[in-house]
Amino acid sequence: MSDTDELDFEELFDDADREPPSRSARLKRTLDVTVLAPLRIALHDWRAVVAGGILVLYALMGTVGVWLAKKPSSGDHPKLEAPFQHVAYPLGTDLYGRSILDQIIHATPDMFRMIFAGAIVAVGVAAVVGLLSGFMRGTWVDALLMMLADMIITIPGLPLIIVITAIFQPTNPFVVGVFLGIDMWPGLARTVRSQVLSIREESYVEASRIMGLPTPSILRRDVAGQLMPFILVNAALTSRRVIFESVALYFLGILPFTTYNWGVLMNLAYQENALTRSELLPWLVFPMITIILMSFAFVLLSQAMDAIFNVRLQARHAETIDEDEEVAG
Amino acid sequence: MHPRYVLKRTGQMVFTFFATVTLTFVLYQAMPGGPAEAMRAMILAESGDVGGSVSLDLLNEMVEHYANVNPDQPLHVQYYNYLHSLLVEGDMGTSIYQGEPVLDLILQRAPWTMFIGVYALTMGYAVSLFLGAAMAYKERSLFDSVSSTGVILLNSVPYYIFAIVLVYVLGIKYSLFPINGRYGTFVDPGFTLEYMGSVVRHAVLPVVSMGILATGGALTMRGNAIRVLGDDYVRVAELRGLRRSRVAMQYVGRNSVLPLYTQFMIGIAGVLSSTVVVEEIFAYNGMGKLLYDAVLLHDYPLLMGTLLVFTTITLIAIYLADLTYGYIDPRISTGESNE
């Protein structure tokens, strides 16, 4: 390497003579790494496949299903028909002659609305608070936000929500979702904060800063990139909690029965002593199964998410990256 | 432990308590039309005076009597009086529906809720911690995958649905456990074996239903334990020829439980929350049911009172958990916390 003394910066590059990859090859590479590789992992992971399948089913139920099944009302059909007997009401009917399946279907869109609002509020607030707090560690902003989070962690969520809903009586599913999100963000915000603190310590964040990369770019690439899997996993888990809590509120009869909800069905059936009257049992059991299946999908999804966002797995599933270059230790 | 740490935690607890008291006050004010309007209808209905001949002054007096809030006074005076009667006189107002002091009503119920709450929490976490550790030790075995799937399934079932299933199967189908009340109808309370037995039998199903809330901890515990098992100090402990039981408890166990702490803290509030639904399903006369009934009857003073006591109990539990945590993890109390 003795002759390099005569080389200088520009010459080094002028000497270079190589064929850069074409635009289409680049596009293919980006697509492969960012979209196809995670998709391939998902397809290889039974949890992702099952969760995806179930959720697509519910999504169909909430869109096409609502359009196919007519809005149930009292006296549509004979009362208390057994399930699996008639195509018009495959899951049987309730005490008022309404098809149980139709009621379950018509409850789906509002459930999705609640989940959407609840998860957005909980995860969104948690992400903003956690990021802010983590980046302003040691300042009064951090102390204040964490104090607030600790306080809300301390207040038992359901009683608080019950009191709030009892006072405000929300009917809009989005509003219900927002209320439910209130007690879910603090724990998550604390974890996001500690993640931010550890990411901030990583040398690559410092390197990006010293290279003068703009803050939004650092936030997006270095911080959010690391936090994203974590946030998505928690979005799935939060969705499950929104289902649990909203159904509980309807089941207890605390929220006004202005909408179809699986909890409303359970409430009515339970009030009529469905447990001791076998002809009422389908009215209670089918909504229960619906709830369990949907939350099962979200739990599975959260588990699969860990694998999908694993860089090592992604590298292995990307076609444009040499496979066996894993270096041990 | 570091005295500064204890002082700091105590200060935080007192502050949070004040904040919660303030929150209940704010909630009173936030009621549609303010506290006076909201309660007026209740009081009128309760006093049987539908005609509305009660004078405004008398009504306001009654609102103050029930809720410790006099709507005629400026806000800061109202707030001062509210705090004063609550903290100095220990007066949480009076139940509109039952006419008794809120505090008395709560004190009669609180021990029952604490009883099932503490057992649900302890047993739920004990089971999930041991299960998680066992899964980690047998990583990738059949036991591990079966248990993991089981825990995932259990995590997908809301605790109240679990309670309903328990009622149906163990209570109604096989009549193994009572499904109503805190003890048998024909049992006299007292220090008798019969009474205690009845109390325990009545608590089983509520405790189990609430306990499954904690099973999510098993998967986290599994993850932690797998990580700790790969840590150097565990390998060194094995190389030092320590007994397996000591390595399992003092090394793997202790270090994998520590990060579960935050989850445990939130769990305290979660289990107490679940009493509202569970006590209603089992007609168990505890604080949760008290709160539920208060909501249905729009008994606002009672509602606020129970919320306050619920929060206070959680607050104290978390405070104690925090102090013991500082004791078992020396890194926290000397300020080396990794947050």
Add this chain to the structure above:
Amino acid sequence: MTDDVAIEIRDLEVTFDVERGESNVVRNVDLDVYREETLGIVGESGSGKSMVALSLLDAIPEPGGASGEVIYHPENGDPVSVLDLDPEALRRFRWEQIAMVFQGAMTSFNPVMSIREHFRETLQDHGYDVPAGMERGTGILEQLYLDPDRVFESYPHELSGGMRQRALIALSLILEPEVLILDEPTAALDLLMQRSIINLLREIQATFELTLVFITHDLPLLTKIADRMAVMYAFDFVEIAGTQELLHHSGHPYTRALLSTTPDLTTPPEEIQTIEGTKPDPVEYISGCSYHPRCPMADEQCRATEPGLMDVRANHEASCHYHADVPDEITIRNRPRGVIDE
């Protein structure tokens, strides 16, 4: 040094099942450790030196396994075949006969236990007299220039790196083992602390009549403590000799390259060289001599036949077909002018 063998290693193999197939991280190793000597094992990271050390305590982590023979000869008593011990006997054997000190002293201690507790439980689980043992521990800590009262009360995170490492050395001696294995015991420390610890270890060895096995990638440091050195390359020993013998008469091209790539304070920088090529992959099998892809002297024979250890001089073995030609072919360029081959 005597010819009294403390540990005999024969045909030792360590294999791991990895996704890409079986990887052989120790291949057919033979080695003797003499009583009360300091044996230095030197090699790059991933050469398999730590695995040899762990095999001495039958402690290869899952999913790996050791096969072959490791025979331990206690000063008084019958030989022990370490790899055949039952779990309880192995538990007692560890730390009582052979103790081990790791690189990461920070991570070698349980973070939630005080140092005293570490000493106490070790004595207790081995059925030693605890008060007498703690007394001994106090003495060892003092010998390592530590304040016993302060160190015993401390938690691992409250000690500096150098103190923790010395506390760990003290802990390793608490059961009075005959053999102490040190796996990169100083790699995370500053030079001054490294050198101080080396000196302390020499004192400790004399006091406790210890057999030391010192593993490192730091060749210059090793020469300051080792009586004998074993050079490991690609999962096997390529040269074994007394320290001075190895420094002056090395018969293996790799050892010579290693000696030439080490900067010190006296060699002119332009004479320091780099080793060409990259280190081998444990899954790929290299036929013949494992060093041939990087060796300037490699020919057909090297590519075809594995040399195996052969005698170079008295008490000096190297696995090179051309060990006799090596000193002439490959000069150790950074040797000071004054030092000449005898």
Add this chain to the structure above:
Amino acid sequence: MSEPLLSMDGVTVEFNSSGGTLDLLSNEQPVRAVDDVSLDVGENDVVALIGESGCGKSTLGKAAIGSQRPTSGSVSYRGQDVWDARKDRGAVRIPFEEIRRSLQIIHQDPGSALNPNQRVLTSLMLPLKKWQPELGYEEREERILTLLEHVGMSPPEDFVNRYPHQLSGGEQQRVVLVRALLLNPDMILADEAISALDVSLRVEMMDIMLDLQSVFDTSFLFISHDLSNARYIAQQAGGRIAVMYLGEIVEIGPVEEILENPQHPYTKVLKWATPELYEEREEDVPIREIDVPDPTNPPAGCRFHTRCPNAREACRESHPEPYAVGPDHDSQCFRSDESHEYWESEPLHD
């Protein structure tokens, strides 16, 4: 003498030991990581900064490249105060952007210096795109590939699409070096940049750095705890060695001077601690105390007096100033002043 590339004047950096500022109950004294240090780095210069861990060498390095704000004192780049430029105070001759690009860093742990979620190409593209927006995608990629090949990663096309975990430690460190060099900086802070590598790779890495230094005319501030590595890189480049102890530079000078004519007892101790392959063993540890004192509460007087083999009463009482002992060679020890009262005072005993 021409204006230095980088000039630090009386730089002091203090930290809050707890890290938090809202802790009302805390009454801890701030920790001085760097105490009143002045150091100039010239064009195409190499300064090796050595010292034990916790002596403040990393903090000083970060203050030098403008990533750690000094509590007092100033850091200037080609005569422009770095923090004035950043805050846009006074007449700013060189915009902060320009300074930012000119001062770069290589970290100790290459594994954590690269974003694990980004392929090598992405990590290298981003800074280039920011600083040379006039280049097209192809030109940028071409430069990256050329540089990678130049540092011995060939064929570079194979490496750019990998994730950091698919590279060995040495390869990761080369990528980090390339990333810094793409900005064509005037000075690179190499913070223990080779200590995480195998001994056999260290010389190779230093050779690459030296080679690139001549190609790019870059100065290096090379931080290490290893005197032999510091000497290797500094001597090749005709640079200096600065010895740090508890926040102060206790001796600085040209490599040959420091090695052959060390003045400060601490420098001599470090020299003793550096193992030589062909040197006979020296038995005794020449220091009185093997542990470094608590940096949060450094000793009064000369900070080294608690460990110094030559310490006397005077060292405990007063703090030495740097004494010029030769051209470009300063030592902060009373022993360099022949008329100092040190020579009359009693030696210290343990």
